[in-house]
Amino acid sequence: MRFLLDELPFFLELLVSGLLIGMMYALVALGFVLIYKASQAINFAQGEFVMFGGFVVAASMRYHGLSLVLSLALGFGAMVVIGLLMERLVLRPLTGRGVIAIIMATIGLASILKGLLLLIWGPLSVNIPLPIREEPVEIFTLLVKLVAVVGAIISLVFLAGFSFLFLRSRLGIALRAVADNQTVAQLMGIDVRHYFALTWVTAGVVATIGGVMWGNMIGADVHTALIGLKVFPVVILGGLTSVPGAVLGGLIVGAVENLAAGYIDPFVGGGTKDFVPYILMILALMVRPYGFFGEQVIERV
Amino acid sequence: MVNRECGVFFSTYAADMRLFPLPLTRWTMVGIAGLGFVVFPLVASDYFLNIANLVCIAAVGAIGLNLLVGYTGQISVGHGAFIAAGAYAGALVVTRAGLPFWIALPFGGLMAAVVGAFFGIPSLRIKGLYLAIATLAAQFIIEWLIIHIEWISGGAESTVTVPKAAIGPWVLDTLLEQYFLNLIVLSLAIVFAMNLVRSPIGRAFIAIRDRDVAAEVIGVNLFRYKLLAFAVSSFYAGVTGILYALYLGAANYEQFDIATSIDFLAMIIIGGLGSILGSVFGAFFITVLPMALRVAVDGAVTAALFLFPAANISHVVQSMTAVKLILFGGLIIVFLIVEPEGLNKLWRNIKDYFRVWPYSY
Numbered sequence: 001m002r003f004l005l006d007e008l009p010f011f012l013e014l015l016v017s018g019l020l021i022g023m024m025y026a027l028v029a030l031g032f033v034l035i036y037k038a039s040q041a042i043n044f045a046q047g048e049f050v051m052f053g054g055f056v057v058a059a060s061m062r063y064h065g066l067s068l069v070l071s072l073a074l075g076f077g078a079m080v081v082i083g084l085l086m087e088r089l090v091l092r093p094l095t096g097r098g099v100i101a102i103i104m105a106t107i108g109l110a111s112i113l114k115g116l117l118l119l120i121w122g123p124l125s126v127n128i129p130l131p132i133r134e135e136p137v138e139i140f141t142l143l144v145k146l147v148a149v150v151g152a153i154i155s156l157v158f159l160a161g162f163s164f165l166f167l168r169s170r171l172g173i174a175l176r177a178v179a180d181n182q183t184v185a186q187l188m189g190i191d192v193r194h195y196f197a198l199t200w201v202t203a204g205v206v207a208t209i210g211g212v213m214w215g216n217m218i219g220a221d222v223h224t225a226l227i228g229l230k231v232f233p234v235v236i237l238g239g240l241t242s243v244p245g246a247v248l249g250g251l252i253v254g255a256v257e258n259l260a261a262g263y264i265d266p267f268v269g270g271g272t273k274d275f276v277p278y279i280l281m282i283l284a285l286m287v288r289p290y291g292f293f294g295e296q297v298i299e300r301v
Numbered sequence: 302m303v304n305r306e307c308g309v310f311f312s313t314y315a316a317d318m319r320l321f322p323l324p325l326t327r328w329t330m331v332g333i334a335g336l337g338f339v340v341f342p343l344v345a346s347d348y349f350l351n352i353a354n355l356v357c358i359a360a361v362g363a364i365g366l367n368l369l370v371g372y373t374g375q376i377s378v379g380h381g382a383f384i385a386a387g388a389y390a391g392a393l394v395v396t397r398a399g400l401p402f403w404i405a406l407p408f409g410g411l412m413a414a415v416v417g418a419f420f421g422i423p424s425l426r427i428k429g430l431y432l433a434i435a436t437l438a439a440q441f442i443i444e445w446l447i448i449h450i451e452w453i454s455g456g457a458e459s460t461v462t463v464p465k466a467a468i469g470p471w472v473l474d475t476l477l478e479q480y481f482l483n484l485i486v487l488s489l490a491i492v493f494a495m496n497l498v499r500s501p502i503g504r505a506f507i508a509i510r511d512r513d514v515a516a517e518v519i520g521v522n523l524f525r526y527k528l529l530a531f532a533v534s535s536f537y538a539g540v541t542g543i544l545y546a547l548y549l550g551a552a553n554y555e556q557f558d559i560a561t562s563i564d565f566l567a568m569i570i571i572g573g574l575g576s577i578l579g580s581v582f583g584a585f586f587i588t589v590l591p592m593a594l595r596v597a598v599d600g601a602v603t604a605a606l607f608l609f610p611a612a613n614i615s616h617v618v619q620s621m622t623a624v625k626l627i628l629f630g631g632l633i634i635v636f637l638i639v640e641p642e643g644l645n646k647l648w649r650n651i652k653d654y655f656r657v658w659p660y661s662y
Contacts, residue, residue: 042430093638099429100376101637104570107563108633115626229441229559232434240430268449275445278438282423285435289426 013142014262015255020144022254023152028210028227029234029246030159031203037179037241038199041091041102045110047228049204051220052113053079054211058126058220068130072212079204082113087197114222123222128215151213158206159247166243175199179241226274230257233277237284239291248292253277318499337484342477350476352589357483358544360584361490363568364577365537370566371574372498373530374510375424376432379439380538381561383420385554386443387413387539389453392461392552402466402547406486410539416443417535418528425524428513440559447554460553463546479548486544487581490537494577497533506530510575567629571636573643582644590632591625598624 032046043049056078060071090105132150136143166172177185178195186192214224234253238245260276284291311317321327345353366380391409394400400408420439424432448459466473466482473479497503505526508516517523546552564587572583598621640646 036430042433090634090638097637097641099433100370100570100574101641103376103378103430103433104566105634105637107566108630108637111563111626111630111633113630115623115628115630118623119620119627229437232437236431236434271445271448275441278441282435282438282442285423285427285431289431 009142010262011259014258016142016144017148018255018258019251020148020152020254021258022251023155023247024148024210024213024250025227025230025234025254026247026250027155027158027206029231029238029250030162030243031206032231032235033238033240033243033246034162034175034199035203036235038175039091039178039196041196042099042106043203044103044106045113045228046203046207046231047225048110048113049079049082049207050211050214050227051222051224052082052117052211053204053208054128054215054220054224055117055121055126057208057212058128058215059121061128062126063121072208075208075212076205079208080201083200083202083204084197087193087200091196091200092193110225110228114225117222125219125221125223126215127219128212130212130216132216145217147213147216154209154213158209159243163243171198229274230277233281236281236291239293242291242293245291245293253280256280320495320499334488337488338481342480347476350480352592354476354480354483354548356581356585356588357480357487358541358548359565359568359588360487360581361544362538362541362565363572363580363584364490364494365534365541366565367569367572367574367577367580368494368497368506368537369530369534371569371576371580372503372510373506373527374513375421375527375530376429377436377531377534378433378559378562378566379420379436379443380534380565381557381559382440382443383413383417383535383538384542384545384561385447385552385557386416386535386542388542388546388552388557389447389461389554390539391543392463392546393453395463396461401468402543403468406540406543409543410536413539413542414532414536417538418532421528421531421535424527424531437559440562444554444558454554459555460551461546462551465550466547483544483548486540490540491577491581494537498577502526502529507575567633569643570633571643573645576643576645578648579643579645582648586644590629594625594628595621 028046028050031049032043035041035043053075057071057075060066060074061068066074086109090109091102094101094105130147130150132147134146136145137149138144139149164172166176174185174190175195175198177188177190178192182192210227211220211224214220214227230253234249235246236249237252238247238249257273257276261273264272264276311322316322321330341353342350362380362384366377369375369377387409390412391402391405394405394408395402420436423435427435447453454461466479473482498506505516505521508519508521509523509526509530513523542552542557545556549556568583568587569580570583571586572581573579636643
């Protein structure tokens with residue numbers, strides 16, 4: 001009992017910081033889920049979106065001396081353009097082709113984005129200065145990084161905003177219609193392509209926000225793209241088509257990987273963080289092949 | 302590998318399924334084999350022999366992946382991990398047990414097949430994207446296991462040094478000898494794959510690819526054939542891994558990371574899904590691309606230095622990786638959009654063009 005009490009602060013600290021990180025995973029996963037929901041396209045470049053959006057902001061501030069607001073605008077602008085180009089030049093010609101084709105096309109895009117970043121700005125890691133205090137703050141005797149809290153709050157605002165948008169606005173109803181049945185949506189006079197483009201743009205924008213938070217915490221460079229690999233366990237756990245699922249998945253992955261890293265890393269010498277979410281995911285797939293909130297697909301011949 | 306010619310039809314199943322549908326194809330094969338085994342070794346320098354070795358090794362793995370993705374329609378983003386499994390299994394058999402390489406080759410392949418079949422189990426319940434991500438998990442899990450289990454990786458560097466292949470006292474240590482080894486293995490791989498895809502097993506694979514529910518309805522045992530596809534594909538991957546280890550002199554997990562898996566996927570996309578010849582084309586293309594790029598950049602740099610001796614070109618060399626990444630991604634996308642059947646289709650177009658030359662359709 002005594003031992004458990006001693007362990008409690010450590011456990012809680014790991015749990016809380018994991019959950020905060022998890023909120024940001026959820027934000028990045030949101031872009032993935034939106035794209036998949038609307039067009040059944042799988043974005044293997046989501047991590048590269050985070051990397052590129054974040055780096056455009058970082059480079060604008062550090063290399064070109066722009067203000068934070070202007071840099072953010074530039075970052076969003078760049079991702080909007082990339083999202084639109086991707087939809088128009090790559091996905092539209094690939095409409096109706098198999099899963100493999102779309103996965104490979106986004107892998108190709110990922111490679112191009114990485115190459116562009118290296119070509120334009122080089123491999124150096126750049127930190128994004130945010131007007132947020134660096135020192136950790138104390139909340140209920142737990143030390144937490146302020147930027148992580150702010151990131152989690154921004155993620156929450158966005159996720160809540162999207163949920164509201166989905167349920168209430170005209171745009172959200174159209175998006176849900178497109179996700180539900182493309183042909184019928186088209187017959188109802190919805191420009192399906194317009195909404196596909198919109199989801200790609202949204203994915204780019206939320207990725208940029210994630211990229212800026214990440215860039216502030218650990219610096220922006222090519223390796224930021226590795227976040228994309230965390231998105232897969234998140235969306236699989238939550239079910240590919242569900243926004244609340246993405247949040248739940250993000251929280252679970254964030255908490256579990258942080259706890260696992262805290263308790264297992266000392267014994268095996270690191271690397272647990274990258275590995276545990278996937279174990280968790282495989283286990284989840286065995287129990288619920290379509291995630292916690294995903295739609296079960298019924299196949300007919 | 303040998304495509305059906307247009308306008309050639311058969312009246313019996315046996316004739317339709319023959320390995321060489323026309324006498325001409327048999328002679329073509331003899332010609333290609335002659336080029337590969339006799340002419341090329343006679344004329345090639347060490348530089349080209351090295352390229353040929355790498356192409357042969359990559360081609361084995363690409364054929365394996367194509368059997369799984371192109372023929373059976375199961376996506377795998379974990380091919381690199383299965384290559385690693387084979388490489389380490391083979392390397393350990395050679396170094397710890399002191400067995401010769403010709404036992405290590407099938408042993409590593411079998412180990413990889415077991416690992417691959419294990420990670421193929423989720424394919425029974427999930428497909429498409431979910432399967433792709435599950436195989437991605439295989440990539441991370443295997444990589445982590447190799448690094449963290451010291452019995453496998455043999456210490457901090459996670460590198461197992463492998464002696465060169467040897468038959469009795471004869472050590473295959475020149476590029477030429479290794480070329481023959483790799484080419485023989487590749488030939489066996491091609492023949493096996495060609496025969497596999499025209500057998501009942503191959504037809505079951507194709508039926509699963511085209512519509513797995515329908516395949517099950519007509520009596521294809523999905524459990525068996527999906528796992529078999531994963532096992533065969535991983536066997537090829539394992540053999541590739543050992544060939545790499547023998548050729549490069551070491552097994553190291555860093556060579557077989559997720560980028561390797563993506564490289565192999567790119568090979569079969571660019572070469573042509575569901576085509577064995579295409580896999581070889583793709584392996585050639587993806588292996589030679591960075592080398593060709595390097596030659597081109599070196600040439601450009603030399604020319605630039607000749608014209609402007611004072612120019613600072615260090616950033617040009619630095620941006621090589623970047624250009625390679627962009628070109629690589631761009632090519633995948635262009636091939637997907639413009640020529641979804643890959644290089645194999647281009648080759649067929651050329652053949653069809655000359656078949657009726659000079660009269661076009």
